[in-house]
Amino acid sequence: MADHTNGSVQRRNNGEDSDIHDNGDTSDSVVKDNNSTHSPGQSFSTQPVKRFVNQTLVPITLLLLMPNFVMVIWYTIVHCHGSYLKMVSVLFEKSVFSGLVHIWSLTRSPSPVIIGSLVLYCAYALAMMKLLPGKTVYGPMTPKGNIPEYKDNGFLFFVMTIGMFWAFVLLLRPFGISPSIYYDKMDEICVTLNTFSLVFCAFLYLKGKLAPSTTDSGSSGNIIFDYYWGMELYPRIFGFDVKVFTNCRFGLIIWALMVCIHAVKSYELHGFVDSMFVSALLQIVYLAKFYWWEAGYLSTIDIMVDRAGFYICWGCLALVPVLYTSVTCYLVTHPVRLGLAVSAAMIFIGLLSIYTNYEADAQKQKVRKTNGDCLIWGKTPDIIRAKYQLENGGIKDSILLASGWWGMSRHFHYIPEIMLALMWTLPALFENLMPYSYVIILTIILTHRSSRDEEKCSSKYGHFWRQYCNKVPYRIIPNLF
């Protein structure tokens, strides 16, 4: 990576930053981003070994591993009573390959109910993307200078969908119709989601190659990496934004619905169970918070850096509905009576974590929206006025906040994110490791994300970022890391 001192120029883009200036303003040194075709954090190494590892070995491993991992989660919950030890003994009985074949062979082929429900849901979600009212919001300017437009109607969609779900549950109950059939058919759901999303990623690859929606697309020259990472930054199909659909209208809503389905199934089997209540409540509040803040999500690296490929799209279409819902799924067959005091403590810490995480995201947005003219924790914020350069040479201003949560550490908000996940997992107690899979993988995702983001910000802001790092020396855990 280039040294950005001595008035060197680096280019990039961002959402809430102020206007593009003429290139003449070089009173402060400015930084230029050289990652226009592929993203920071997935930048192209000049070292052949590192490049092979990052662009071929890791993608191939994840492509082979992750779709099987989704099936392994299902198998562990349903056939091994939530025990990874039992699952591992089957998997390694002969060879891992035959173990996996055995797991896949236990699944039923998707029934018309599952395929029909998923198709209907997709049609409903797509229609609502267009039909529900919402403010027009703009994503950050992309490296190619495009400004994506979105309709901010996610919260309404979330409330409407979850509301309709519970209305149907109550209305159809007297007729013996229950959504718990989706719990009983989880194997079919896993197979359908896995197959459909792998094919969909192939479609996205071809679309990116043959008919990209915007100039923010391109190939790395490596077909495996292109499939894994994606070709287009924000592909649109018939005007529908693919990433908004996969991430916000499919993955996260199916997550919320599956949690509700697990709660219904648990109620049918055991009556009211407080462990299920605590876990489900925290997840639904967290997802409501997400949709309240959805416009902010459009400025995160998922949307402005990551391309539409296996990582994000398969991840949101197949991994999120299964891994992210694994705690409540496990709790269906492992009910725990926590008692009022323990339940209340978990809910309190969980809600506090949601609030802290939300406040951190909001502080960052507020300081930029007001151009630093606001109070953070009752004080004038400590800010760094940074500059960076776009690909077209224009220079932009941005603000880095160095107080509030952003003064504690550079990614402090990941701590409440993990703490919250722990709070909705602890109700499962400690009989098995399986329910902790999400917290463990989340910790890995966030640690990796923090280093990708550091790389991106350092490349974008250069010495301004170093100035921030000097002020706030810790990456995630204050005084430790």
Ligand SMILES: NC(=O)C1=CN([C@@H]2O[C@H](COP(=O)(O)OP(=O)(O)OC[C@H]3O[C@@H](n4cnc5c(N)ncnc54)[C@H](OP(=O)(O)O)[C@@H]3O)[C@@H](O)[C@H]2O)C=CC1
């Ligand atoms: N449950 C899950 O699986 C996951 C949840 N999350 C959650 O999603 C949310 C968004 O994720 P997050 O990683 O934060 O999103 P981003 O990756 O977009 O956040 C980092 C961005 O914020 C800007 N930024 C960084 N430091 C500062 C600062 N000091 N002042 C102002 N702006 C700054 C930079 O963008 P710019 O270019 O604008 O300067 C940087 O790239 C979080 O709440 C996170 O916890 C995240 C990952 C996984």
Ligand SMILES: CC(C)CCC[C@@H](C)[C@H]1CC[C@H]2C3=CC=C4C[C@@H](O)CC[C@]4(C)[C@H]3CC[C@]12C
């Ligand atoms: C295929 C893989 C090896 C990994 C796939 C990872 C993705 C599924 C996830 C990576 C980042 C995740 C998210 C980021 C931020 C979010 C905001 C939060 O409030 C809700 C969850 C999420 C949208 C989350 C969803 C999964 C990822 C995209």
